[in-house]
Amino acid sequence: MKTPVDRFRFRPYQRPAAGWGALRSVAHAWLDSRQPFKNLRAMLQTNQNGGFDCPGCAWGEAPKEGRIRFCENGAKAVNWEASGRGVDRDFFARHSLQDLMAQDDYWLEYQGRLTEPMFYDGEGNHYRPISWDEAFALVAKHLQGLDSPDEAAFYTSGRASNEAAFLYQLFARAFGTNNLPDCSNMCHEASGVALKASIGTGKGTVTYGDFDKAEAIFVIGQNPGTNHPRMLEPLSEAVERGARVLVFNPLRERGLERFQAPQNPVQMLTGGEVPLSTDYFRPALGGDMAVIRGIAKFLFQWQDEAQQIGETGPLDLDFIREHSEGFEQYRAVVDDASWEEILAYSGITKDEIECAAHVYSRSNATIMCWAMGVTQHRHSVAIIQEITNLQLLRGQVGRPGAGLCPVRGHSNVQGDRTMGIDDNPSAALLDALERKFALPMPREAGVNVVKAIEAMLEGRVKVFIGLGGNFAQATPDSARTHGALRKCDLTVQISTKLNRSHLVTGKQALILPCLGRTDIDIQVGGAQAVTVEDSFSMVHASFGQLKPLSAEMRSEPAIIAGLAQATLGEKPVPWVKLVEDYRLIRDLIADVIPGFENFNRKLETPGGFYLPNSAGQRRWKTRNGKANFVSHSLPAPLPPEVLEKIGKEGARKADLVLQTLRSHDQYNTTVYGLNDRYRGVTGNRRVLFAHHDDIQRLGFTDRQPVDIVSLWSDDVERRVQGFTLIAFDIPKGQAAAYYPEANPLVPLESYGIGSFTPTSKYIAIRLEPSSAPQRIV
Numbered sequence: 001m002k003t004p005v006d007r008f009r010f011r012p013y014q015r016p017a018a019g020w021g022a023l024r025s026v027a028h029a030w031l032d033s034r035q036p037f038k039n040l041r042a043m044l045q046t047n048q049n050g051g052f053d054c055p056g057c058a059w060g061e062a063p064k065e066g067r068i069r070f071c072e073n074g075a076k077a078v079n080w081e082a083s084g085r086g087v088d089r090d091f092f093a094r095h096s097l098q099d100l101m102a103q104d105d106y107w108l109e110y111q112g113r114l115t116e117p118m119f120y121d122g123e124g125n126h127y128r129p130i131s132w133d134e135a136f137a138l139v140a141k142h143l144q145g146l147d148s149p150d151e152a153a154f155y156t157s158g159r160a161s162n163e164a165a166f167l168y169q170l171f172a173r174a175f176g177t178n179n180l181p182d183c184s185n186m187c188h189e190a191s192g193v194a195l196k197a198s199i200g201t202g203k204g205t206v207t208y209g210d211f212d213k214a215e216a217i218f219v220i221g222q223n224p225g226t227n228h229p230r231m232l233e234p235l236s237e238a239v240e241r242g243a244r245v246l247v248f249n250p251l252r253e254r255g256l257e258r259f260q261a262p263q264n265p266v267q268m269l270t271g272g273e274v275p276l277s278t279d280y281f282r283p284a285l286g287g288d289m290a291v292i293r294g295i296a297k298f299l300f301q302w303q304d305e306a307q308q309i310g311e312t313g314p315l316d317l318d319f320i321r322e323h324s325e326g327f328e329q330y331r332a333v334v335d336d337a338s339w340e341e342i343l344a345y346s347g348i349t350k351d352e353i354e355c356a357a358h359v360y361s362r363s364n365a366t367i368m369c370w371a372m373g374v375t376q377h378r379h380s381v382a383i384i385q386e387i388t389n390l391q392l393l394r395g396q397v398g399r400p401g402a403g404l405c406p407v408r409g410h411s412n413v414q415g416d417r418t419m420g421i422d423d424n425p426s427a428a429l430l431d432a433l434e435r436k437f438a439l440p441m442p443r444e445a446g447v448n449v450v451k452a453i454e455a456m457l458e459g460r461v462k463v464f465i466g467l468g469g470n471f472a473q474a475t476p477d478s479a480r481t482h483g484a485l486r487k488c489d490l491t492v493q494i495s496t497k498l499n500r501s502h503l504v505t506g507k508q509a510l511i512l513p514c515l516g517r518t519d520i521d522i523q524v525g526g527a528q529a530v531t532v533e534d535s536f537s538m539v540h541a542s543f544g545q546l547k548p549l550s551a552e553m554r555s556e557p558a559i560i561a562g563l564a565q566a567t568l569g570e571k572p573v574p575w576v577k578l579v580e581d582y583r584l585i586r587d588l589i590a591d592v593i594p595g596f597e598n599f600n601r602k603l604e605t606p607g608g609f610y611l612p613n614s615a616g617q618r619r620w621k622t623r624n625g626k627a628n629f630v631s632h633s634l635p636a637p638l639p640p641e642v643l644e645k646i647g648k649e650g651a652r653k654a655d656l657v658l659q660t661l662r663s664h665d666q667y668n669t670t671v672y673g674l675n676d677r678y679r680g681v682t683g684n685r686r687v688l689f690a691h692h693d694d695i696q697r698l699g700f701t702d703r704q705p706v707d708i709v710s711l712w713s714d715d716v717e718r719r720v721q722g723f724t725l726i727a728f729d730i731p732k733g734q735a736a737a738y739y740p741e742a743n744p745l746v747p748l749e750s751y752g753i754g755s756f757t758p759t760s761k762y763i764a765i766r767l768e769p770s771s772a773p774q775r776i777v
């Protein structure tokens, strides 16, 4: 089946974000789903009480009634999931694993929903059908045959519901391991690590309502126009009411500049548009910490000046005295950092930093938001703690309209962590599980994503189970990761759609097709709801609306229960019985997870309930009971491993530093199409954005196909071939390419200090003339 593809074109985009372009794209997604009318009815139930939670991003919704609550990319996510196309036994009989491997990621998912369990037995080249009971028995046999429970890894992608996640972690731990790597390890892990040490919670401290009250909003390293389009409304409303919205992003992202609200008929018909930001700063990759330190330097300077003339300065000294620790030390590291250093690393000018510092020092309610531009660096934990330090200087945590806001990715990634999907769980969680289930829990930390890949490579992990996601493509260093998966005895993927993780198999492999968020989920006890938690810690129910494409699909909780029962019997819970009515699972959650007492009753409140945030109430659950200024010295941009490589090979330096990012037509490794509307690209994802002067300096020309090679101290060659250069409005020295096409370039060992998150936004590269067979573009 062919995928619809436009011809390659690059033409800078002039129109506002959203607007008619978004409506056209929604219409296309509907029509291409093969069941437009069914899906239209379902769409109107997106994010409504009694409807389903959008399977797109984790942004929350305003508690306002009667509005359409989906965006262009939410509509794409829904229509993609609710496809009328199916992948069944005939499909796998027609296509060998090799055939499928030769297809791109777009083609694979485009084939439609997985409709029946399939088994690859290691012989031949085809998956063949298998019954659910046989599949469960096969997994049980493999798990029971391991020398240690730590030879299995249980991966989770952030779409899994709270109910599925809770059962899954209980299964892994009752089996005997904390090997629970998850997509969060590649995403907001650094936010959790940094914030826990600084303010005693791994979550953001703001609620949706705070956006209405903020006087300034910082948007750092985030592209909401594509990845959190429902955030454009509060941003544009903030600008309209006179708040300052400061953007820090090396790229001029259209979704951070101008907006036309599709829900606003006047704007749509008159061509009206509103700004999304008031100030736009374009830092160096990884330069945000230097920017923030520069702002802090100005604040200290102004504080001193104010005190000399007996006035109050910008610092909130009462807050600092009453609530914090580490202030003096922080002041010392800021004093120590020279302006030369700050300006060299930040990539913006002193005047720009002063401008941001002025806005910040005058705003009495500042929210700081960030996403992958901040979390996917070697020094992400330090950057986030620097952002936190700045907020503490003015007491901007735990007051209305202010706070820290890591904007999460997958729609339930935050909930999954709350439910205990954590390779490094707290003692409190393990104690609570032990109390409730009268079963000793494994106490040793398990493997995260990077460590799981290392363990597979070394033969220490032999069985891989994926609850959703696309481990083979989402992870770094693709060639090595694929090798790691292939070394496993068994790989099991619980999935909605075909992807490369089904093709890069262990010696044996299973595909277990599951229901998605949009599907009606009928169990013995009737139609079931699941629950999710958004970025603002609101927990609410989600009801599927559409009849599943095949009766052979099972819900995620039912699949996990089947696997667990086959492996463990009824230890420590009657797994299969629990799935008859998910309220039984929620009763267990209520007894184990803080904040979920009376879970089933609380869910009856329209809009769900809020999980209180200790830091948001100025209670600091840190080791010393205080909010901590955590001091780091400014990190040099290039990591030692890259410097070592450059040193080894003489004078030639890294040509550019590359970030990998999302196009407007993808959901992580799910590619909806080959266009990136706001960046002006049509029909091609294998492109490399670079500055015109850099392209010339390096001896290439615009539109020339090139190979990209990344630099690291080991002798592994990491190369991707045949990327088309595009002269783009990007700071000199930087380059950008799409994820997952560029993932082979990210060295497995290049990860964040303390977070183990691959440095997907900072890869030193060199360019070479293309070695790929020439393609006409």
Ligand SMILES: Nc1nc2c(c(=O)[nH]1)N[C@H]1C(S)=C(S)[C@@H](COP(=O)(O)OP(=O)(O)OC[C@H]3O[C@@H](n4cnc5c(=O)[nH]c(N)nc54)[C@H](O)[C@@H]3O)O[C@H]1N2
Pocket: 056, 057, 058, 073, 187, 220, 221, 222, 223, 224, 226, 227, 228, 248, 249, 250, 251, 253, 283, 284, 285, 286, 287, 288, 371, 372, 373, 374, 408, 409, 410, 659, 660, 661, 662, 663, 664, 666, 667, 668, 761
């Ligand atoms: N439609 C859609 N929605 C999604 C997703 C999707 O793929 N598609 N993915 C979901 C997931 S899992 C996540 S985690 C989020 C991701 O949401 P984002 O974090 O917005 O995703 P990215 O495309 O990785 O964008 C990173 C942005 O950071 C900027 N950036 C890169 N490096 C730096 C830096 O060093 N400093 C600064 N200041 N900026 C930098 C880039 O220019 C880019 O604008 O979105 C979620 N929502």
Ligand SMILES: Nc1nc2c(c(=O)[nH]1)N[C@H]1C(S)=C(S)[C@@H](COP(=O)(O)OP(=O)(O)OC[C@H]3O[C@@H](n4cnc5c(=O)[nH]c(N)nc54)[C@H](O)[C@@H]3O)O[C@H]1N2
Pocket: 109, 156, 157, 158, 159, 160, 183, 184, 186, 187, 188, 372, 376, 409, 410, 467, 468, 469, 470, 471, 473, 474, 475, 476, 494, 495, 496, 497, 498, 499, 514, 515, 516, 517, 556, 660, 661, 662, 667, 668, 669, 670, 739, 740, 742, 743, 746, 760
């Ligand atoms: N280079 C680079 N790499 C990155 C990133 C980057 O910015 N750059 N971003 C990282 C980030 S932030 C993240 S979160 C990870 C994402 O990593 P993952 O979460 O592992 O990947 P996804 O692409 O979201 O997974 C898509 C697959 O999930 C399955 N799926 C979809 N819906 C459901 C469902 O409801 N249930 C189940 N069981 N399966 C479902 C489908 O089969 C689909 O093919 O990637 C990371 N990798």
Ligand SMILES: [Mo]
Pocket: 183, 186, 187, 188, 408, 409, 410
């Ligand atoms: Mo993410």
